[in-house]
Amino acid sequence: MKNIFKQTGLLVLILLFSVTSSTEVNAQTNDQEFTYVKVEVKGLACPFCAYGLEKKLKEVDGVKTIKIDVEEGLAYLTVLKSKKPLKKTLEKIVTDAGFTPSSIVFSEKPFTLRDED
């Protein structure tokens, strides 16, 4: 009887391990697929500005998600790595949207957003 419990426990452990590993693999795959961009913007004051910037950034080829932090004046983009935008392109989009880009940072890892802190 004890042996049965031991074997079942071992099986559960193996299963748990395999599930955790596959999640990590998927996460790694996602991280490998995407580039993360943080754009610092001057003059982002109201929802019309924030959603205006969101509208313009949606035009970026390969963009998957956009998150705007109005209070901090930040825009976060997740973009397909194969279509990583040029800094110049992003600067032009931000300027055309009526704002001044103060910094643009590219990362291989997702940025920590204020809501997630």
Place this chain on the structure above:
Amino acid sequence: MKISIHIISFFLGLLIIFGCSENKKKKQEATIWKFSKEIPLGNISPIGIVAQGNFLWLSDVANNRIVKIDIDGTMIESFDGFQRPMHIAIQEDKIYVPEYTSDTVKIIENGNISTYSLNEQPDAIGGVEVYGEWLAVADFYNHRIILQKDNKVSIIGKEGHNDSELYYPTDVAIKNDLIYVADAYNNRVQVFDFKGGYVRMIGWNENIKVAIGVKVTDTQVIIADFEGNRILIYDLNGNLLQIILDKFNQPTDIEIVGNKMYVVNYKGSSISVFYK
């Protein structure tokens, strides 16, 4: 005899002057808005507000939906799937919803949603107004107002900071054949006629920070100053009547129902209610 006539005339004159000033005071008091209460809205991020009977409709921009609430703030109905809805309008039973992201105007009528066909391409519609058969939209990125009736289109304003020029308009209202534009980043409201002619400017002297929303009644023009956290009230000629402070957290729009004024607060997720 002559002296007594003079004395009587003097007192009569005083009575008339006193009576007039009392009337004026009473008239002014009737135009003063007083704070009543605040209605919390939970997770709604409101931009636009219109009234329909005992209910209020709000555009919830963060959640991409239009919600119908009762006067206590309880949600009655919700329509999802809009793309960043902004300043809404109402005509009879139709709710007009400008979608900021898709550049279209949607209509909610009896639970069904249809699309209004615009003949001119806007770039980010901040607000919509309906006036008879006319429909007007505030074309944010093109710095203009598009007026459309059937297939006839006319354009009001162009980018700039002078009279008759606009800089990021966010809302539009029409009353008595005049078009009132929330000229947001020119920090004023501008009034035009239907030919696009400049009529007057309202709010310039009060250093408005962002004139984000405008409401016009039979006697008043009411402006929401988003950054200034205040509501400014003028007569139809642009004379300042009242400024309300301290009761707002990023106000965006105003609705009037009878003797009540409802102001939506974007950041505060609430409605400030006033009466007169």
